[in-house]
Amino acid sequence: MRTRPRGDAGQAFPIYIMMVAGLLFLALAFFAVGKASALRNDSQGAADAAALAAAQKARANFGLGFLNSLRANALDAFLIAPFAPPCAEAQRLANANEADTNSCTPTSGYLRDLITVAVEGRDPVDSPVLPGSEDKVAKAKATALIEFRCPNPKVIDADSNGYPEAFIFTCLSGDVVTIATADIERPGLWESVSRTLFDVRLVDQ
Template sequence: MGSLLFLAFAYLAVGQAAVNRNGAQTAADAAALAAAQDKRDQLAGKWVEEVLDPTQWQDIFDGFAPGLTPSCWRADQLASQNDAHVDGCVPGPLEFEVSVEMDNPVGDSIIPGTEGRYSTESAIAVIEPRCTFELPEEDAGDDVLPQLTCKDRNWDLDPEDLGDLPAPEDLFDVHLAD
């Protein structure tokens, strides 16, 4: 009977650790996605600013635009909403790798040492451009913008009427890496 009771407590301890680990993974996923979405929104804003200069578009779709602000603050914000804190946030041009540690330990159990252990996990979020374009011929003039071919829609942009521009989610997809 004592062995069965010990086994039950051991399963409880393993379950407790698994729940804490799953919470850490959720926090890491949310933090990485939040940072990537912030950068996506900034890149989309830069694209709107530069819509009349299509020579700048490719740099923006590649994740390079002057004046972007760091986005790791969003990772910190989302990690804290999930009872964790960011251990590291590594931005790339079109990705964020975020590692988090839970604020609460695994907890007391019959397994010694778990009361001081904290779950850590990491996640990578990727920003993927959804659109392509071909620059107009040099003799086309300044009043011609390329067609923006996106996954869900093609955008024929008129420099005289820029009222219907793609939203950030039309220009870029944000998802977790495999």
């Protein structure tokens, strides 16, 4: 009858420990990568929301200046003028998504404006297998476009002083917007026409 040498079991045990340790390390590494990816996605979502919110707020803020430019026959001057980005609105949306804004930058151009928002998340990766990850947070950036879609308005029944009765905007989408001069100060006018006149969307930058 053959007996198993006692030393075999002792030699296999360290190998078993090393295999378990290796598998544990791989599991922690995969978990760290997954967490980092999830945090990155969360930060990108926060950046997207913040940029869109700032652009939509900017569009709402255009109302008084846009309508006054019609009355003063100075629409082109209004469309190329720099605008103040509503960065507080960007931070509000970033905060709602557990992030903070690092920057909020406007870029003005004729018929189109951009707002670029950079954010960083608040939760660190903090993985034991990634040195320095205890303070590592996800960062992301997003750019929203504010585009004037209804160029070359038609002036209706201008009087001898050039004072028009109304403006008709035929938009690239096919929509037609009529703004009577007498209605320029009517409450709610801008809210009803702004989404047709100006498109807001995320763009690659």
